[in-house]
Amino acid sequence: MDPLERDYIARWASTILGFPCIDYLSEETASTIFHELSRSEETLNPIRDTWGNWDWQYCASQRKGLTYVPHVDQLLRSALSRRVRGSNATMWPANKKFALVLTHDVDMVSESAISLCGLRQCAACELVKPNSLLRKSLSLSRMSARYMSQAFRDRLDDCLWHYEDWLKVEESYGFRSTFYFFPSPVKKPAQWDCIYQFPDIVRFNGKRMTVREMMQSIHRAGWEIGVHGSYRSAFDGEVMKREKGCIEDALGSRVTSVRQHYLHYDVRITPTLQGEAGLTTDSTQGFNRSIGFRAGTSFPYWCWDHVHQNPLRVLEIPLHIMDGSLFHPAALEYDEEFAVRHALQLMDAVEAVGGCLTLLWHAEYLNRPKYRNSYKRLLDEAAQRGAWGCGAGELYEWWLNRETSVAMDHLRTASTASPSL
Ligand SMILES: [Zn+2]
Structure with a gap:
């Protein structure tokens, strides 16, 4: 493991536990923690969803049934179990x-309300959407009608x-x-x-x-x-x-x-x-x-x-x-x-x-x-x-x-x- 990567994990773990603890972590444990915190798996796998995002289904931890548990925190605790056992101190204010x-x-x-500037932005957004001409026109008409009634809406209430x-x-x-x-x-x-x-x-x-x-x-x-x-x-x-x-x-x-x-x-x-x-x-x-x-x-x-x-x-x-x-x-x-x-x-x-x-x-x-x-x-x-x-x-x-x-x-x-x- 690179010394910079190890320092990074040392800094993170000691901030949580309140004392220098990297020496208690095996090379394998420190490396696993680094892999997760740096999100290096997201750099190794090009898959992305509709919005161009990494999401839960791509995580290796999901296939192991681990995305619903803070497994890295549990790993850190178990590696340091002898040092932290019996301690009720937390890292947060007022304990x-x-x-x-x-x-x-x-x-x-x-x-319901929309401003002229908002309407312009809406039109610009609509133009880049992969929708049919009919759908684009309908959407723009709806937004224009919303804008036209703006003067009245300003005086009315809005549920938000x-x-x-x-x-x-x-x-x-x-x-x-x-x-x-x-x-x-x-x-x-x-x-x-x-x-x-x-x-x-x-x-x-x-x-x-x-x-x-x-x-x-x-x-x-x-x-x-x-x-x-x-x-x-x-x-x-x-x-x-x-x-x-x-x-x-x-x-x-x-x-x-x-x-x-x-x-x-x-x-x-x-x-x-x-x-x-x-x-x-x-x-x-x-x-x-x-x-x-x-x-x-x-x-x-x-x-x-x-x-x-x-x-x-x-x-x-x-x-x-x-x-x-x-x-x-x-x-x-x-x-x-x-x-x-x-x-x-x-x-x-x-x-x-x-x-x-x-x-x-x-x-x-x-x-x-x-x-x-x-x-x-x-x-x-x-x-x-x-x-x-x-x-x-x-x-x-x-x-x-x-x-x-x-x-x-x-x-x-x-x-x-x-x-x-
Ligand atoms: Zn948002």
Whole structure:
């Protein structure tokens, strides 16, 4: 195993366990962990799905029946079992038992409204779709009719205009979350991109305001705003930088967290572009059509640069459970009971290793009972179990401080132990 790869695993494992532990890991164990965290299997197999993504069905761990368990965390624990046995210490604030990272992708802000800029983007998207001329025309007519009634709709209510309810439910448990907003306007829209714009009118906390003002209100309340990178940004560094700038200009504040729309992502390219754009935390490495542990771990890890064979300065907070994966007909298609039962199975496994469970519930699904109820039930359960409910940026800060303090402790111990000259 390359020394850089071994150092990378040493840093990750000691951040979790709080002491240098690489010497307790066999070459084989360290190599298995590296293979999973670096996602090297995704560089070796060119297969991708409809959206150009790696997904659960391609993982070797899926064929071994391991995607629903954090098998890498379990491997680390079992290799260190003698050292960690009997210890009740966790790595989380106030010795919380595990972390629950809460996130929302904001793909829509209205069920009915559309701006002129949104209509233009919609037309551009429609032109690149592989649909018949008739279907394209019908879709454009529908969108135009939507735009024509805009003046009236602005004064009416919209069933999505109560996104403050996400904040209220999280606040009731003392939790926070990250809202990933889509940049606007998108320069080269793809057919799957979102169409809302920052000047669009919404209602938030009972007040009429623009999307831009809603983002600022959420941020002022103590929640994090991140970038929901457009489909093409995953492969285009200039687009990625521009979109980060778009969100920062609208928010009037720096943003550091990102999740790619549709989870469109390539481990060889996207994390490098995110890092070059100045983003420090990503939460895209998950599944669209199932739930589980893409890298076999519940814990964050630094993304690996497959070109220069180095760790990048982008921390991956892996995504484990997405609402669409639980309920969509093209995914698991569960009802509420089945969804909660399976999600709790993952929570059990994460709690057992003192790890971190990441949820993604789309902001626009808050009126769908099974989506809303299941979210609340998972938060309720996590709070009862003593979880730390936080956003991606908060977790990044905590991880970075923990990594630094463990490294400093190690240096102090080593200098005390070395003979003075
Ligand atoms: Zn999205």
